[in-house]
Amino acid sequence: MLAVIAAVLSSGNGDYQIASSSDRITADITAQANLIRNTINDCNMRYSLAVSINPNALASDPYPDTPASGLVADMECTPLGTTSIWNNGASNILLPPPTSGFNPWSYVNAGATGGRCFWTTPTAATPKNSSSIVGGLTRAASKFNAAAAASLSKEVIYDPASDSQKFVVWITLPSNLGTIDPLCVP
Numbered sequence: 612m613l614a615v616i617a618a619v620l621s622s623g624n625g626d627y628q629i630a631s632s633s634d635r636i637t638a639d640i641t642a643q644a645n646l647i648r649n650t651i652n653d654c655n656m657r658y659s660l661a662v663s664i665n666p667n668a669l670a671s672d673p674y675p676d677t678p679a680s681g682l683v684a685d686m687e688c689t690p691l692g693t694t695s696i697w698n699n700g701a702s703n704i705l706l707p708p709p710t711s712g713f714n715p716w717s718y719v720n721a722g723a724t725g726g727r728c729f730w731t732t733p734t735a736a737t738p739k740n741s742s743s744i745v746g747g748l749t750r751a752a753s754k755f756n757a758a759a760a761a762s763l764s765k766e767v768i769y770d771p772a773s774d775s776q777k778f779v780v781w782i783t784l785p786s787n788l789g790t791i792d793p794l795c796v797p
Contacts, residue, residue: 636747721792
Protein backbone atom coordinates (compact mmCIF):
# COMPACT_ATOMS: atom_id res chain seq x y z
CA MET A 612 0.00 0.00 0.00
CA LEU A 613 2.81 2.40 0.87
CA ALA A 614 4.52 1.61 -2.41
CA VAL A 615 1.36 2.52 -4.33
CA ILE A 616 1.06 5.84 -2.46
CA ALA A 617 4.74 6.60 -3.08
CA ALA A 618 4.36 5.77 -6.78
CA VAL A 619 1.31 8.05 -7.10
CA LEU A 620 3.08 10.92 -5.34
CA SER A 621 6.27 10.55 -7.37
CA SER A 622 4.45 10.23 -10.68
CA GLY A 623 2.78 13.64 -10.37
CA ASN A 624 4.15 16.85 -11.84
CA GLY A 625 5.76 17.97 -8.59
CA ASP A 626 2.63 19.54 -7.13
CA TYR A 627 3.13 17.65 -3.86
CA GLN A 628 6.73 18.90 -3.53
CA ILE A 629 5.70 22.47 -4.40
CA ALA A 630 2.91 22.37 -1.81
CA SER A 631 5.28 20.94 0.79
CA SER A 632 7.92 23.63 0.16
CA SER A 633 5.28 26.33 0.08
CA ASP A 634 3.85 25.15 3.41
CA ARG A 635 7.34 25.11 4.97
CA ILE A 636 8.08 28.62 3.72
CA THR A 637 4.76 29.94 5.03
CA ALA A 638 5.26 28.37 8.46
CA ASP A 639 8.94 29.35 8.80
CA ILE A 640 8.60 32.93 7.56
CA THR A 641 5.49 33.59 9.69
CA ALA A 642 7.01 32.13 12.86
CA GLN A 643 10.36 33.89 12.39
CA ALA A 644 8.75 37.25 11.59
CA ASN A 645 6.57 37.04 14.70
CA LEU A 646 9.55 36.04 16.86
CA ILE A 647 11.69 38.91 15.56
CA ARG A 648 8.90 41.47 15.93
CA ASN A 649 8.07 40.29 19.46
CA THR A 650 11.74 40.39 20.49
CA ILE A 651 12.15 43.95 19.17
CA ASN A 652 8.97 44.94 21.00
CA ASP A 653 10.36 43.31 24.17
CA CYS A 654 13.37 45.66 23.91
CA ASN A 655 10.96 48.57 23.51
CA MET A 656 8.98 47.51 26.60
CA ARG A 657 12.13 47.08 28.69
CA TYR A 658 13.18 50.55 27.55
CA SER A 659 9.78 52.00 28.54
CA LEU A 660 10.05 50.39 31.97
CA ALA A 661 13.58 51.78 32.44
CA VAL A 662 12.39 55.28 31.42
CA SER A 663 9.55 55.11 33.93
CA ILE A 664 12.15 54.45 36.65
CA ASN A 665 14.75 56.99 35.47
CA PRO A 666 13.44 59.36 32.75
CA ASN A 667 16.77 61.12 32.09
CA ALA A 668 19.10 58.14 31.79
CA LEU A 669 18.30 56.74 28.35
CA ALA A 670 18.39 57.59 24.65
CA SER A 671 15.34 59.12 23.01
CA ASP A 672 14.67 56.31 20.48
CA PRO A 673 13.22 53.22 22.18
CA TYR A 674 13.96 50.92 19.24
CA PRO A 675 17.24 49.17 18.44
CA ASP A 676 19.61 51.00 16.11
CA THR A 677 20.49 49.42 12.79
CA PRO A 678 23.45 47.10 13.46
CA ALA A 679 26.61 47.71 11.42
CA SER A 680 26.03 44.39 9.64
CA GLY A 681 22.37 45.24 9.04
CA LEU A 682 21.46 41.74 10.27
CA VAL A 683 18.72 40.98 12.79
CA ALA A 684 21.06 38.44 14.38
CA ASP A 685 23.44 41.27 15.40
CA MET A 686 20.81 43.57 16.89
CA GLU A 687 21.36 45.05 20.31
CA CYS A 688 18.83 46.65 22.59
CA THR A 689 20.77 49.94 22.24
CA PRO A 690 18.42 52.12 24.29
CA LEU A 691 19.44 50.00 27.27
CA GLY A 692 23.15 49.82 26.42
CA THR A 693 24.88 47.21 24.30
CA THR A 694 22.77 44.20 25.18
CA SER A 695 21.99 41.66 22.47
CA ILE A 696 18.26 41.22 21.92
CA TRP A 697 18.95 37.48 21.62
CA ASN A 698 19.67 35.38 24.70
CA ASN A 699 20.54 38.46 26.75
CA GLY A 700 19.81 37.36 30.30
CA ALA A 701 16.49 39.22 30.32
CA SER A 702 15.18 36.70 27.81
CA ASN A 703 16.46 33.36 26.62
CA ILE A 704 15.29 33.78 23.04
CA LEU A 705 17.39 32.38 20.23
CA LEU A 706 17.03 33.48 16.62
CA PRO A 707 16.60 30.39 14.44
CA PRO A 708 18.69 30.03 11.30
CA PRO A 709 17.18 31.53 8.13
CA THR A 710 14.55 29.54 6.33
CA SER A 711 16.13 27.14 3.84
CA GLY A 712 16.70 28.98 0.55
CA PHE A 713 16.48 32.45 2.17
CA ASN A 714 19.01 35.06 3.26
CA PRO A 715 19.32 36.02 6.94
CA TRP A 716 16.82 38.63 8.15
CA SER A 717 18.00 42.27 7.90
CA TYR A 718 16.81 45.30 9.91
CA VAL A 719 16.77 49.07 9.55
CA ASN A 720 15.76 51.77 12.01
CA ALA A 721 15.08 54.87 9.89
CA GLY A 722 13.36 56.59 12.81
CA ALA A 723 9.80 57.83 13.05
CA THR A 724 9.83 59.45 9.61
CA GLY A 725 11.39 56.60 7.60
CA GLY A 726 9.96 53.72 9.60
CA ARG A 727 11.51 50.65 11.17
CA CYS A 728 11.36 47.31 9.38
CA PHE A 729 13.06 43.98 8.84
CA TRP A 730 13.08 41.74 5.77
CA THR A 731 14.36 38.66 4.04
CA THR A 732 14.77 37.56 0.43
CA PRO A 733 15.47 34.24 -1.28
CA THR A 734 19.18 33.52 -1.79
CA ALA A 735 20.81 34.11 -5.17
CA ALA A 736 20.76 30.34 -5.79
CA THR A 737 17.01 30.08 -5.14
CA PRO A 738 14.67 30.51 -8.12
CA LYS A 739 12.84 33.59 -6.86
CA ASN A 740 9.66 33.27 -8.90
CA SER A 741 9.14 29.57 -8.24
CA SER A 742 5.63 28.47 -7.29
CA SER A 743 6.75 27.40 -3.82
CA ILE A 744 8.47 30.75 -3.03
CA VAL A 745 5.61 32.89 -4.33
CA GLY A 746 2.92 30.68 -2.79
CA GLY A 747 4.63 30.44 0.59
CA LEU A 748 5.36 34.17 0.86
CA THR A 749 1.91 35.15 -0.39
CA ARG A 750 0.26 33.03 2.29
CA ALA A 751 2.65 34.32 4.95
CA ALA A 752 1.84 37.93 3.98
CA SER A 753 -1.89 37.21 4.14
CA LYS A 754 -1.51 36.03 7.75
CA PHE A 755 -0.28 39.50 8.67
CA ASN A 756 -2.41 41.63 6.34
CA ALA A 757 -5.78 39.95 6.71
CA ALA A 758 -7.62 43.08 7.91
CA ALA A 759 -5.47 45.75 6.22
CA ALA A 760 -6.77 47.68 3.25
CA ALA A 761 -4.36 50.58 2.68
CA SER A 762 -0.70 49.81 2.01
CA LEU A 763 0.51 51.81 5.01
CA SER A 764 -1.83 49.98 7.38
CA LYS A 765 -0.34 46.64 6.42
CA GLU A 766 2.07 44.85 8.72
CA VAL A 767 3.88 43.27 5.79
CA ILE A 768 4.76 44.53 2.34
CA TYR A 769 5.20 41.79 -0.22
CA ASP A 770 4.74 41.86 -3.99
CA PRO A 771 4.43 38.38 -5.53
CA ALA A 772 5.31 39.85 -8.94
CA SER A 773 8.58 41.45 -7.80
CA ASP A 774 11.95 40.21 -9.01
CA SER A 775 13.42 40.26 -5.50
CA GLN A 776 10.58 38.48 -3.65
CA LYS A 777 11.48 40.70 -0.67
CA PHE A 778 9.28 40.10 2.39
CA VAL A 779 9.21 43.27 4.54
CA VAL A 780 7.75 43.38 8.06
CA TRP A 781 7.04 46.76 9.69
CA ILE A 782 7.93 47.47 13.31
CA THR A 783 6.77 51.09 13.11
CA LEU A 784 5.26 52.62 10.03
CA PRO A 785 6.80 55.79 8.59
CA SER A 786 5.06 58.99 9.60
CA ASN A 787 5.33 60.25 6.02
CA LEU A 788 4.85 58.05 2.96
CA GLY A 789 7.42 60.06 0.99
CA THR A 790 10.22 59.30 3.45
CA ILE A 791 10.08 55.50 3.63
CA ASP A 792 13.59 54.13 3.94
CA PRO A 793 14.47 52.44 0.61
CA LEU A 794 15.45 49.26 2.48
CA CYS A 795 11.82 48.92 3.65
CA VAL A 796 10.52 48.81 0.08
CA PRO A 797 10.18 45.46 -1.72
